[in-house]
Structure formats: C-alpha cells, structure tokens
Amino acid sequence: MALRLAAWLTIAITVGIVIALIIPSLEFFAQVSIRDFLFGTRWAPRFADASFGVIPLITATFWTTAIALITAVPLGLGSAVLLSEYAHPRLRQVLKPILEILAGVPTVVYGLFALAFVQGTVLRDWLHLPTGSFSVLAAGLVMGVMIVPTVASLSEDAMSAVPNSMRQGSAALGANRMQTSLRVVFPAALSGIVAAIVLGVSRAVGETMIVAIAAGGQARIVTGALEQGQTMTGFIANAALGDSRVGSIEYNTLFAVGLLLFTITLLINFISIRFVRRFREAY
Amino acid sequence: MSAQPSPEVTTHQEVTPPHEPQEVHFEPAHPTRDDQLPDTPDAVMACKNVDVRYGDFRAVTGVNLIFGYNEITALIGPSGCGKSTLLRSLNRMNDLILGARVTGEVTLHGQDIYARGIDPIEVRRRIGMVFQKPNPFPKSIYDNVAYGPRVIGMKPSNMDDLVEEALTQAALWTEVKDKLKQSAFGLSGGQQQRLCIARTIAVRPEVILMDEPCSALDPIATGRIEDLMEELRQVYAIVIVTHNMQQAARVADRTAFFTALAAEGTGDRTGMLVEYDKTTKIFENPSDKRTEDYISGRFG
Numbered sequence: 001m002a003l004r005l006a007a008w009l010t011i012a013i014t015v016g017i018v019i020a021l022i023i024p025s026l027e028f029f030a031q032v033s034i035r036d037f038l039f040g041t042r043w044a045p046r047f048a049d050a051s052f053g054v055i056p057l058i059t060a061t062f063w064t065t066a067i068a069l070i071t072a073v074p075l076g077l078g079s080a081v082l083l084s085e086y087a088h089p090r091l092r093q094v095l096k097p098i099l100e101i102l103a104g105v106p107t108v109v110y111g112l113f114a115l116a117f118v119q120g121t122v123l124r125d126w127l128h129l130p131t132g133s134f135s136v137l138a139a140g141l142v143m144g145v146m147i148v149p150t151v152a153s154l155s156e157d158a159m160s161a162v163p164n165s166m167r168q169g170s171a172a173l174g175a176n177r178m179q180t181s182l183r184v185v186f187p188a189a190l191s192g193i194v195a196a197i198v199l200g201v202s203r204a205v206g207e208t209m210i211v212a213i214a215a216g217g218q219a220r221i222v223t224g225a226l227e228q229g230q231t232m233t234g235f236i237a238n239a240a241l242g243d244s245r246v247g248s249i250e251y252n253t254l255f256a257v258g259l260l261l262f263t264i265t266l267l268i269n270f271i272s273i274r275f276v277r278r279f280r281e282a283y
Numbered sequence: 284m285s286a287q288p289s290p291e292v293t294t295h296q297e298v299t300p301p302h303e304p305q306e307v308h309f310e311p312a313h314p315t316r317d318d319q320l321p322d323t324p325d326a327v328m329a330c331k332n333v334d335v336r337y338g339d340f341r342a343v344t345g346v347n348l349i350f351g352y353n354e355i356t357a358l359i360g361p362s363g364c365g366k367s368t369l370l371r372s373l374n375r376m377n378d379l380i381l382g383a384r385v386t387g388e389v390t391l392h393g394q395d396i397y398a399r400g401i402d403p404i405e406v407r408r409r410i411g412m413v414f415q416k417p418n419p420f421p422k423s424i425y426d427n428v429a430y431g432p433r434v435i436g437m438k439p440s441n442m443d444d445l446v447e448e449a450l451t452q453a454a455l456w457t458e459v460k461d462k463l464k465q466s467a468f469g470l471s472g473g474q475q476q477r478l479c480i481a482r483t484i485a486v487r488p489e490v491i492l493m494d495e496p497c498s499a500l501d502p503i504a505t506g507r508i509e510d511l512m513e514e515l516r517q518v519y520a521i522v523i524v525t526h527n528m529q530q531a532a533r534v535a536d537r538t539a540f541f542t543a544l545a546a547e548g549t550g551d552r553t554g555m556l557v558e559y560d561k562t563t564k565i566f567e568n569p570s571d572k573r574t575e576d577y578i579s580g581r582f583g
Contacts, residue, residue, distance in 0.1 A: 089381075165418040169479065171379060173431035173486055174408030183434065188421045 021262060024255035031249055037256065043219035043230075045239075045253045052253065054260065056219040060229030063136040063222045064143060064211055068204040071144025073197060076151025080193075083152070084159040085181040096153075103149035111213030114142035119214055123226075134216030134228035143210050147200040154199065158192020159185050191276040198272035202265050208233040232261050320536055320561055324351025326390075327520045328373065328410070328490055333387035335368050335377060342368040343554035346387070348539055350490065355512060355521045357531035357562065360541030361577065365554020366524045369541075370492050373522065374410035375403040391489070408435050411488035415495040417475035419467035419482075424450075424459050427467045427478055431486035445485060452518075453481035454511050473504025480511065484519075491515065493523040497530065509534050528578065531562065538565040540574045 029037070032052045040053015079099065083092050119138035123129045131137070162185045170180040186193070216228025217238060230238070236254055244250040328350040335342045343365025350356050358366040368377070375396060377383040388395050396406045408431075419427050428446045432439060439445040446463070450456040455477040459470070467478055476496060483491055493512075497505040512521055512534050525531050531538050539559040543552040558571045569575045 163418070165414060165416060166420060168376065168379065168412075169414060169418040169420065169482075170430070170434075172374065172376060172407055172412035172414075173434065173482065174404050175431075175434040176404055179434045183430070184420050 018262070021255050021259045024252045025259045027247075028249065028252035028256040031252075032256075038260075041221060043235075045250050050249070052256075054232075054257065056221045057230060057232045057235055057257065059222045060136060060211075060215060060219070060234070061205060061231040063225065063229060064140040064207075064215055064231055065201065065204040067137060067140025067225060068143035068147060068207075069197070069201065071141055072147045072151050072200055072204075075144070076148045076196070076200070077155055077193065079148065079152040080155035080159055081181050081186075083156045085177060085185060096156075099149045099152055102145065103153075105146070107146065107207065107209035108213070110142050110146050111139075111210040114138045114210055114214035118142055129226055131226040132216075132228055134214060135226050136211075136215050136222055136229050137225040139211045139213075139215035140225070142214065143204055143207050146207070146210065147203050150203060151196045151200045154196030155189070155193045158189035158196065161192070162188045191279045194272060194279070195276050198268060201268055205265055205268070206233060206261065208237050212237040232257050236261075320354070321351070324349045324354055324356075324537065326350065327352045327392065328522075329388075329390045329393075330369070330373075331388040331390070333369065333372065333385065333389060335365065335372050336384045336386075337380065338382040340551055341553045343541070346556045348556065348559055350520055350522055351537070352520055353516055353518075354536040355516050355523060355534050357535035357538045358522065358524045358541060359526075359528060359531050359538060359577075360554070360557075361543060362526075363552055363554065364541035364543045366539075366541045367494055368554065370494055370522060370524050371412075373490075373492055374407050374412055376407070376412060378403050404435075408486055409488050410490045410492060411483035411486065412492045412494065413476070413479050413483055413496045416499050417472055417479050419470070419475050419478050422467060423464045424467050424470070424478060425463040428481050428485050431482055435486060437486065449481040449485035450478075452484050452515070453477045454507065454514070455481055471504070473500050473507060476500060476504070476508060477511065480508075480515075484515075488519065490520045490522065493521065495524055495526060498526065505530070528566075532566050535562045538562045540565060540569075540571075540577065542573055542577070 037052050037054055039055065040051060041055045042051040042053045043056040044051045079095075083095060087095060115134070115138070118141055119131070119133070119135055123131055123135065123138060166184050166188060167180050170184045171177075175183070211231045211234045215231055215234055217230055217234070218228060219230040219235065220227075222229035236257055239250065239254055242250075244254070326349045330346045330348045333346040334344045346369055348356075358370060360366050371377045372385045373389060375385075377385060385397055389397060391406070391409065395401070396403075396410075420430060422430065425446055428449050429442055431437075432442065432445060437445075447456060447460075450459060455474060458474060459478075462469075467475060470478060476499075480491075480496075497508050500508065509530065512523070515521060516536075523531075523535065537560065540557045541554050542557050543554050545552050558565065558569060558574045560570070564570075565574060566578055569578060
C-alpha cells in the first residue's frame with residue numbers, strides 16, 4: 001500500500017510539474033506567438049521594446065553542451081576502458097572512488113572554479129586568449145569535467161557487464177587488449193555507453209549553476225567558444241532571482257523557457273531510448 | 284534486437300561418469316587408423332614437466348605430454364583434475380588470469396612458448412581455441428569470421444573467399460551463406476559453436492584446442508561437431524578436453540587421463556596425469572588401476 005502510494009505520488013508530482021510549466025506558458029503564448037518565440041533572434045524580455053526570440057539562449061546552451069561533451073566523452077570513455085579493461089583490481093579500487101568524488105562536488109564550486117581559475121587564470125592570464133570575464137568555453141570545459149564521472153561510471157558498468165568469454169574468444173584469435181576493448185567489448189557495450197553519454201547530455205543541457213556563474217549574462221547569439229552567452233538555464237536562474245511580478249509576461253517567460261528545456265531533454269531521452277533498444281545485445 | 288538463445292543452447296548434455304559401475308561400450312573411432320598411428324606421436328606440441336599454479340594453489344603438476352600432427356588428443360578425468368587448466372596453458376590463455384603461473388616447458392615445434400621474447404599474441408594466433416560455451420561476438424556472421432584475420436593484420440587477397448572457406452571447413456557455409464550479414468546471435472547453439480570453430484580456422488592456426496566444445500549442445504549438434512573434428516584432423520592437430528568419455532572414445536586418437544590428488548597437509552587437490560596412450564589402449568586395456576576405475580565408472 002505504502003509502496004503503491006510512493007509510486008503514484010512520484011507520477012502525480014511529475015504531472016504536477018508539467019502542469020505548472022504549461023499553464024503560465026499558455027498565458028505567455030497568448031501574448032507572444034510560438035513562431036516569434038522559437039525563431040526570433042533577439043532575446044530582450046525586460047526591455048521596453050521587449051523581444052522574445054529564444055535562439056540566443058539556445059545557441060549558448062548548444063555551445064556549452066557541445067564543449068562539455070567534447071571534454072567529457074573522450075575523458076569518460078577513456079577512463080571507462082582503463083577501469084574495465086586494463087586496471088589491476090587494486091588500481092581500480094583507488095580510481096573509482098576518486099572519480100565518484102568528482103561527481104560529488106557541488107556545482108556552485110565548479111562554477112566558481114570555472115569563473116576564477118579556468119576563465120580568469122588559464123584562458124586569459126596564461127593563454128592570453130581574447131576573451132572577457134565570461135565565456136561559454138570555460139563553462140563548457142568545467143561542465144565537461146563535472147559529467148566525466150557520469151559517463152565513465154555508467155560506461156564502465158556497461159563494459160564490465162560484457163561477458164569475459166567474449167574477451168577470451170577475442171584473445172584466443174590473437175587480438176591484443178586494445179583490439180579486444182575497441183572491437184569487441186566496446187560494440188557489445190554500445191547501448192550502455194550511449195545511455196551514459198545521453199545522461200551526460202541531459203545533465204549538461206540542464207546544468208544551471210556553472211553556466212549562470214561562468215558563461216555570462218547577456219543573451220546574444222553565440223558564434224564562438226570565447227564569447228559570453230546566456231543559456232536557457234542561466235536565464236531562468238537570473239530572472240527567477242529578479243523581481244518579476246507574478247503573472248507578468250516576464251514571469252511567464254520563465255515558464256516558457258522551462259517548458260522548452262523540458263521538451264528538449266525529453267526528446268533527447270526519447271531518442272536515446274529508441275537507440276538503446278535498437279542496439280541492445282543479449283548475451 | 285537479438286534473438287533469444289534457442290532451447291538447444293540450454294540443453295546441458297554433459298555426461299558425468301555414472302556412479303553405478305557399468306560397462307562403457309564404445310566403438311573405436313578409427314579401427315583401421317589405429318594401426319597406422321605411430322607408437323609415439325609425431326610432436327607438434329609437447330609439455331615437459333608442466334606445473335600450473337594460481338597464486339599458491341598448484342592446479343596441475345608434472346605433466347609430460349606429446350601432441351601429434353593430424354591427431355586428436357583427448358584430455359579426460361574427473362572435475363578438478365586440471366585438464367582445462369592445462370589446456371589453457373597450451374596457448375597462454377592463463378596469462379589473462381591474475382596470479383596464474385606456468386612452469387616447465389610447453390613447446391610448439393620444439394620452441395618454448397613461454398620463453399622470454401615470445402609474444403603470447405603470436406602464440407594464440409598459431410594455437411586456436413574453442414570454448415565450452417559458444418561465444419560469438421555481437422557482430423554479423425561474416426564479421427565474426429573476418430575478425431581474427433583483421434586483428435592480426437592478415438591481408439587476404441579476398442576476404443570473402445577466406446570467410447567462405449572457413450565457414451565451409453566448419454560445415455556451416457550452406458546454412459548461413461544467405462544470411463552472412465545477420466547477427467551471429469540469431470544462430471542456434473550448435474551453429475554458433477561451428478561459427479566459433481570457423482572463426483578459429485580463419486586465422487589458419489596449427490593446433491586447435493577445444494575446451495568441452497559440446498557440453499552446451501544437444502546430441503545432434505554434438506554429432507556434427509564430432510564429424511567436423513574428424514575432418515579438421517586432416518589439417519590440424521586437435522586437443523580436446525571432454526567430460527564425456529564416449530566422446531573421447533569416439534573421436535580421439537590418443538587419450539590422456541588425469542586425476543586429482545589431495546596434497547599433503549592442505550585440503551587442496553592437485554591435478555596430475557595418470558596415463559597417456561592410444562585411445563583404444565586406454566579404454567580397453569589401461570595400465571593404471573585408476574584409469575580403469577574411472578573408465579568403468581567405479582570412481583569419479
């Protein structure tokens with residue numbers, strides 16, 4: 001009984017969140033057309049001549065997410081292959097907890113690290129890159145480090161689940177360890193690895209604190225990694241802290257962006273589930 | 284999505300020696316051939332005083348064996364007698380197990396495969412292995428066979444021909460020629476095992492080791508694999524570990540009987556070779572009492 005209640009409550013809360021997103025969004029779309037919202041290129045909800053084109057926010061989210069993935073996928077998969085295929089059990093016992101500590105660092109700490117160290121010290125002082133106080137590069141890089149443990153840990157689980165008989169079969173044909181890892185274990189674990197990467201993408205798209213602190217606050221279309229930019233989550237975090245009156249169009253804007261964010265992550269998850277089903281191997 | 288394993292795979296056909304004493308009837312595999320078999324094998328591989336240890340545990344000790352060209356050698360004996368362990372030391376598969384150590388000499392054409400400077404990868408290429416449970420890769424049938432040649436950098440003039448040849452030799456070609464691009468997981472257990480044999484043949488080894496290759500197969504699939512071994516013997520030396528004495532009697536030219544003895548002091552049991560001879564001799568007129576007891580089902 002209690003279990004059933006717990007399950008239903010979870011569903012009820014999810015539905016509640018969706019409804020809470022949809023109702024203010026409907027009010028928003030009563031005033032701004034969906035076309036202007038989705039395809040407009042100027043985001044200025046608080047200006048006198050307000051404009052609600054969400055493209056600038058999307059470009060910033062795209063840049064930070066892409067940079068995060070470019071960082072996290074090679075690092076995460078590399079660590080996973082190392083842990084699952086190469087590491088001596090003792091090394092693994094040390095490495096895995098360290099990796100999981102990375103996942104436990106509060107995102108606000110990552111945000112400060114991105115702003116002060118990566119942006120301020122590394123990119124500007126050391127590398128002398130032409131960049132301001134903020135950049136999507138710094139936010140993306142640190143976000144990538146943040147999701148490495150997610151990608152590594154889940155991929156490692158998927159690779160460890162590949163039966164040893166396959167590794168032995170490969171070794172018995174004269175394959176070396178790298179060939180076995182890349183050509184047998186990796187494809188066999190592909191569905192789990194894709195799931196790990198998708199979870200990483202979802203986290204990157206939805207990550208708020210790092211981008212709110214380090215990516216910047218001006219909503220402009222981002223065309224390069226060294227530019228600053230405001231992501232969808234960054235906008236929500238900033239605007240929600242402001243003094244928008246309940247029911248005002250600014251207030252409703254938050255929910256419209258939230259709904260878009262929700263739809264995007266839902267879509268990513270949906271595609272990944274299809275993909276995972278398609279490639280799942282039963283041993 | 285891959286198919287469920289067919290029921291064939293799950294049929295466990297391992298024949299453990301019966302506890303009731305009983306007469307084992309068998310037909311020697313090659314009654315005419317037996318006379319042609321030289322008294323000592325023309326060695327392609329040999330073990331000299333081989334011990335295999337896992338950490339402090341001595342799994343098998345003091346093995347001296349010679350495996351002949353174009354012969355099938357069966358390793359038989361009760362569970363825990365070290366026959367699979369010994370088999371795995373013949374192509375350095377034990378290297379993959381932490382703490383495993385082989386002492387003594389295992390030679391291929393007189394060359395110690397454990398000598399310094401010998402690449403275990405090269406050893407495994409020349410001495411192939413077929414496992415107890417069919418273990419095809421999650422790839423197409425074609426790619427399963429082509430995998431070995433690809434990873435070792437063979438450059439066949441025509442990979443398609445090589446794949447066809449290997450599948451033909453493994454008596455699988457006619458069954459799969461129209462579905463080479465389909466997943467190997469769609470095959471039955473017996474077909475998967477023949478695919479694994481084809482995969483092994485494709486890299487042109489000199490010796491094929493088989494670790495209870497039929498224990499997960501039904502009698503019909505087992506029969507096909509045994510026929511296949513008969514064919515393969517024309518080209519390769521085969522060493523097979525089997526729990527099934529009738530199988531050893533049916534296919535093997537020579538048979539080595541192992542048993543496990545409790546070591547002094549500890550409760551560990553260490554495997555050792557009891558007797559090695561022509562199969563007819565082992566089954567009809569063994570020299571050692573323990574062999575006779577095992578063969579006739581009084582022990583094991």
